[in-house]
Amino acid sequence: MAAALENELGLDNEDYYSLLNVRREATQDELKSSYRRLCMLYHPDKHRDPELKRQAEQLFTYVHQAYEVLSDPQSRAIYDIFGKKGLEVEGWEVVERKRTPAEIREEYERLQRERDERRLQQRTNPKEVANKRLNGTSEAVWDIKHHADLLNRKTHLLTSPLSQPHCVFNCTLMTTSIVRDTKTSHFTLALQLGVPHSYLMMSYQYKFQDEDQTKVKGSIKTGFFGTLVEYGAERKISRHSVVAATVSIGVPQGVSLKIRLNRASQTYLFPIHLTDQILPSAVFYATVGPLAIYLAVQKLIIMPYVRAQKEQELEKQKEVSASEIARRKQEAEAAVLLMQESVKRIIDAEESKMGLIILNAWYGKFVSDNSQKHESAKVIDVTVPLQCLVKDSKLILTEASKAGLPGFYDPCVGEEKSLKLLYQFRGAMHQVLSGDTEPLKIPKQCHRIDSEA
Incomplete structure (x- = not known):
């Protein structure tokens, strides 16, 4: 249940593709290129300030972890199917590495079932857990004997x-x-x-x-x-x-x-x-009786219990998510500080050739409809992180949630978000509004706005 709530809040997995700003179909060369660029940005040795150095070490570790997972074919296949939590399931170390995604999914489901059965067995019959843990030895012996008896007959x-x-x-x-x-x-x-x-x-x-x-x-x-x-x-x-x-x-x-x-x-x-x-009456009661009892128990006991459990888990998850959002906000702010020097160099290079300059960039929930005026906009300034991603007068964002990009965080968890950009290219002003998971490539002629506007 908690995992489902985390999925709703979008806090269960960090998006490694978004962190490296690469396509889900990215090649090894694309991964390596993005990884090297972020390493140069976050390498601890480039920062003398102790606090910046500590923050750089933390971000450098995240980037390295993302690259290690995506550069390994098996880990990447597991991550693509089940996300970061799929990598934490016990038993992957003994799995043969040359497997198709379908075989990996089947193996994951088997490992999950075994783990769930072990946990449930601990709660229902803890005395037999020791026997069950020996690679299913007791069950396997019984199956062999049982099948041997069948084969004899x-x-x-x-x-x-x-x-x-x-x-x-x-x-x-x-x-x-x-x-x-x-x-x-x-x-x-x-x-x-x-x-x-x-x-x-x-x-x-x-x-x-x-x-x-x-x-x-x-x-x-x-x-x-x-x-x-x-x-x-x-x-x-x-x-x-x-x-x-x-x-x-x-x-x-x-x-x-x-x-x-x-x-x-x-x-x-x-x-x-x-x-x-x-007797018709016996058939009627045998058919209707269990159904009526099940519906009554479902409505009066099971549903209220599940609802209460869900509300309790939601309250707990809100507390957890609040600290998680605060942590990611702190990491994003630290990343922006680490980007300052690189951004200055990028801006100087782009200005010298009248290239791409990000003037203003905002990410989050924008309120423009008159019917929603009572709601406040929930946005963050992402001008520096986007300028840092500019290369050769181009900015390319992949088809993933932008909350995972370096220097970004989610300002309104669970709500629909957009990215609004005002940029300058060849001396002309451009503007674009992009959905959270939409791919974006700028500059584009269709984004250009006239001087009066």
Whole structure:
């Protein structure tokens, strides 16, 4: 939950591409060129003042860290998919380096699941944590024994992954099944012949593409034992918990209800036998009862609890973000001080050839609509940082949030921002307003304004 709030506030990850002012598709040469330029700007040895030297060391470390991540192919692939926090997940050091982005995503999700399971196991059953930590040894041994028992009794044959005939043979039984599993559905058709257990079974499951991973399913099974119809639903109620309810209607079994709760690796099953006969009232209560109870619990208990937790996390995150914003503001101001000498040299060089001079630059939320006059503008002066990025009478900003640029910070977290520039080129005045994540390249003829304006 805290991570989601950080995403909303935009404080979870520092944008390394924006810090180096390079494209997401930047080559190694582009990364190296930008890195060298920033190193020359922030190198601690260039500053004699102790405070400036300390600030330069800190900014130099940030730049070096960004370059190290983006210049390494594997680290860059992980960062592109999961951001800075993806690099902090335990286990990457043992992962093979030559992997595609899809394989990296799969490996990351596996490592995340293992970490979440370890944390949950510590809370639910701390005595077994020691056994679980030994690379899953206890689980692996059980799986090997379990599969060995199966192989002693049965022979499996699998074919196409999309439509899989699955045959099982032993002395008295033969089972054939066809399985089709897609992103939104799962279908199974199975036939078992044997004495005395012979049956034909067909089941279908539909998977909703929502946050709660809702699934509805139904099946029909008929054989010598009679006929059994089952239907039910499954839904995720928390990060590690899933609840499911299944209604069974059969002859001669009658009507029953099964409620299942999965929490991490633990499963709780509550079977309720309602009647030995098929009665409409029993079917009605078995269907409507769990749904009504779930909705009541969801509305009266779960939703208020989640809302209270979210508000509590939001308050905590606001306190954290306030200190984080203050830190970034301090870093931006320090970066501006470190840029002063370089900016003077750049301006002198540009003036000598009537090049690009940034006269005024503002970044943040601008209020121009009459309906928003009661709101105050939240902007910061970024003239010096942008002039420092001018090279050969050109300024190029990549397609990323400008809050990550050296000398910038976010003056209005969570709100829409823009960059407003007034610059001079070839003695003529130019003006442009650019969105926060829009790429910008100046000078341009279309930005020119007449002398009267």
